[in-house]
Amino acid sequence: MSITSKDKITVNNQQVNRILEVIMAYARLDFSQKTEVHGNTDVFDAIGAGVNMLGEELEASTISLKEKEQLLKEIHHRVKNNLQIVSSLLSLQSETIKDEIFLNLISASRNRINSMALVHEMLYSAKDLKKIEAGVYIERLSQNIINTLSKPDSKIIFTFNINNNYFLDIDRIIPLGLILNEIITNSIKYAFKKNEGEISIKMSEFENKHVLEIRDNGIGFPKNFNIETDSNLGLQLIKMLTEQMGAELKMDLAGGAAYKITFS
Amino acid sequence: MNTLTPPVDAIELSTFHTWMGGDGICRTVTKPNAEIDLPQAKENSIAVAGLFTGKKFPLFIDARSVRSMSREARKHFSTNGRDTRIICMAIMVRSPLSRVIGNFFMGLNKPQVPARLFDEEPDAIEWLKKFL
Numbered sequence: 001m002s003i004t005s006k007d008k009i010t011v012n013n014q015q016v017n018r019i020l021e022v023i024m025a026y027a028r029l030d031f032s033q034k035t036e037v038h039g040n041t042d043v044f045d046a047i048g049a050g051v052n053m054l055g056e057e058l059e060a061s062t063i064s065l066k067e068k069e070q071l072l073k074e075i076h077h078r079v080k081n082n083l084q085i086v087s088s089l090l091s092l093q094s095e096t097i098k099d100e101i102f103l104n105l106i107s108a109s110r111n112r113i114n115s116m117a118l119v120h121e122m123l124y125s126a127k128d129l130k131k132i133e134a135g136v137y138i139e140r141l142s143q144n145i146i147n148t149l150s151k152p153d154s155k156i157i158f159t160f161n162i163n164n165n166y167f168l169d170i171d172r173i174i175p176l177g178l179i180l181n182e183i184i185t186n187s188i189k190y191a192f193k194k195n196e197g198e199i200s201i202k203m204s205e206f207e208n209k210h211v212l213e214i215r216d217n218g219i220g221f222p223k224n225f226n227i228e229t230d231s232n233l234g235l236q237l238i239k240m241l242t243e244q245m246g247a248e249l250k251m252d253l254a255g256g257a258a259y260k261i262t263f264s
Numbered sequence: 265m266n267t268l269t270p271p272v273d274a275i276e277l278s279t280f281h282t283w284m285g286g287d288g289i290c291r292t293v294t295k296p297n298a299e300i301d302l303p304q305a306k307e308n309s310i311a312v313a314g315l316f317t318g319k320k321f322p323l324f325i326d327a328r329s330v331r332s333m334s335r336e337a338r339k340h341f342s343t344n345g346r347d348t349r350i351i352c353m354a355i356m357v358r359s360p361l362s363r364v365i366g367n368f369f370m371g372l373n374k375p376q377v378p379a380r381l382f383d384e385e386p387d388a389i390e391w392l393k394k395f396l
Contacts (some may be wrong), residue, residue, distance in 0.1 A: 046360030
């Protein structure tokens with residue numbers, strides 16, 4: 001029986017439809033499907049074989065990408081564990097020390113380390129391994145710091161005004177976490193004489209830049225305070241890290257302490 | 265689709281015929297509608313390596329009647345990361361299908377030795393002779 005051109009068109013249409021189905025399956029990352037290559041040596045067979053081979057390559061790349069993601073998660077997990085070990089070692093060493101100044105230094109160092117460990121902890125459990133939600137990070141970090149530094153009768157509260165969809169990458173969030181750590185620590189330590197007050201943290205966008213504002217309603221900076229000459233290590237770190245981020249730092253010395261950090 | 269006719273003393277494999285030509289060029293021809301996966305690719309490279317007599321040689325691959333070649337097979341044929349007895353390879357592709365497979369092989373699975381696709385056998389042989 002001879003094959004008419006109508007039959008040929010029908011077969012070709014079926015083959016094209018099958019190729020389309022396979023392409024759509026690949027788009028859904030379903031690599032179990034293949035187009036049938038009939039051995040006709042025509043262009044449809046060539047397209048079918050090409051699609052099959054592209055599917056194989058895409059599958060291999062997808063697997064390799066998943067393996068890399070897994071590896072990155074593992075690295076974040078290990079970095080977090082190692083940072084926590086360092087923090088625990090510092091804590092252990094401080095147990096036998098009675099010197100208040102030394103204990104304060106250890107505590108400040110532990111909080112700095114923990115602020116970085118928290119980034120890695122959030123990164124390995126995040127969907128996107130490169131970015132974390134700034135609002136969640138800032139709230140957890142603030143809570144961790146207050147748990148470590150505040151006295152049992154503390155009435156210091158936080159208010160947050162941060163959009164849910166603020167995602168920042170590790171290069172931004174690590175220095176930002178350290179900066180926040182220093183500012184919040186300063187507020188808890190020096191701002192509230194009666195151990196009572198409010199620290200507000202706001203993050204917004206202005207002219208395509210991120211603006212982070214931290215303000216407390218405490219006693220503010222001492223009269224005639226000069227940031228260039230009177231800074232403690234915490235303030236020096238804030239200055240250094242904002243410069244490192246290419247950010248702009250503005251401090252309001254009137255009333256409570258207020259910091260405004262603008263970065264891109 | 266006409267392919268190179270293997271001589272009687274050619275090594276017959278599951279999807280290939282392989283032999284050493286009198287000109288010092290090794291030939292390997294795919295059987296009609298050959299579906300080449302890793303075992304067939306390995307079988308072929310063992311046969312090709314068996315023709316080594318102390319001097320590396322060019323390889324002529326007639327892939328005109330191939331039907332499919334898996335990623336693993338393409339990767340194996342690229343010779344990357346393994347010791348090989350060949351110094352270059354010319355691949356005959358004339359049908360749209362063999363041309364697509366050949367281009368995948370040359371692009372995504374770039375061979376470690378000099379390699380080129382050819383439409384005409386004399387052109388391929390002439391190019392391979394430069395490596396002798």
